[in-house]
Amino acid sequence: MSEPRLIMFDMDGTLIDSGSIIAEHMASTFLSHGLEAPTREMSNSVIGLSLEVAMMNLAKCDAETGAAMAETYRGHYRAMLAEGERHEPLYAGAMEAVLRLKAHEASLLGIATGKGLYGVSRILALHGMTDHFVTLQTPDHNPSKPHPGMILRACEETGIHPGRTVMIGDTTFDIGLGRAAGAKTIGVTWGYHHRVALEEAGADMIVTNYDDLNETIDEVLG
Structure with a gap:
C-alpha cells in the first residue's frame, strides 16, 4: 500500500x-x-x-x-x-474527481474553508458528499486562512504529516494556508483569484480543470 x-x-x-x-x-x-x-x-x-x-x-x-x-x-x-429555491452548484468535474481520489487506497480527503461548519455540512449533504471527507476544518474552531491552523489540525486528526498533505484552492489565502503549514499546494483557475496571483503566492502547481487534478496531486506529493 x-x-x-x-x-x-x-x-x-x-x-x-x-x-x-x-x-x-x-x-x-x-x-x-x-x-x-x-x-x-x-x-x-x-x-x-x-x-x-x-x-x-x-x-x-x-x-x-x-x-x-x-x-x-x-x-x-x-x-x-x-x-428553499437556491443552492451553490458543484463545479463541472468536481464530483468525479472527488470519487476518483476517494477510491485511491492511500488518500484521505478533507475540507479547509472559510465557510462555517453548518454551511459546509449542509452543502456536502445537498450534493451527497458527506461521507467523502474525513476532516472538516472551518473558522468555528480554527483561525482564518492563511493561518496554518486548519491544515495542522487536519493532520493531527488524521495522523498524516503536513509533508504528505496537499491544499487545493482557488485563492491566495488557500496557497498561504498550505505553505504556512508545510503542505504542498495546488491552485485552481476556475475560482475567484487570478492565476498570476496564485503563482505569485507560491502555488506548487496550477490546474485549469478537474480532469488534471489527480495526476497533479500524484506529481506534487511524489
Whole structure:
C-alpha cells in the first residue's frame, strides 16, 4: 500500500460556485449597515477568509463592526435557505474527481474553508458528499486562512504529516494556508483569484480543470 496522504479541498470557488450568492449577500449586508455595496469583484476577493475577517477587510472596519456585519450576513443567508429555491452548484468535474481520489487506497480527503461548519455540512449533504471527507476544518474552531491552523489540525486528526498533505484552492489565502503549514499546494483557475496571483503566492502547481487534478496531486506529493 502507498504511503498515506491527505487531500484538503477549499470549498467556495473550488468545489462549489458560490460567488454570485456571496456577492448578493455582501451587498445586502453593507446596505443594511448604511454602507455602499461592494462590487462582485470586491466581494469575491475576500472569499476564503472567515466571515468576520472578510467583513473587516472589505469594510475597513474594526472587529466589533465586522462581527456585527457577519451576523447580518448570516441572517440574509438563513433567509435564502428558508426560501428553499437556491443552492451553490458543484463545479463541472468536481464530483468525479472527488470519487476518483476517494477510491485511491492511500488518500484521505478533507475540507479547509472559510465557510462555517453548518454551511459546509449542509452543502456536502445537498450534493451527497458527506461521507467523502474525513476532516472538516472551518473558522468555528480554527483561525482564518492563511493561518496554518486548519491544515495542522487536519493532520493531527488524521495522523498524516503536513509533508504528505496537499491544499487545493482557488485563492491566495488557500496557497498561504498550505505553505504556512508545510503542505504542498495546488491552485485552481476556475475560482475567484487570478492565476498570476496564485503563482505569485507560491502555488506548487496550477490546474485549469478537474480532469488534471489527480495526476497533479500524484506529481506534487511524489
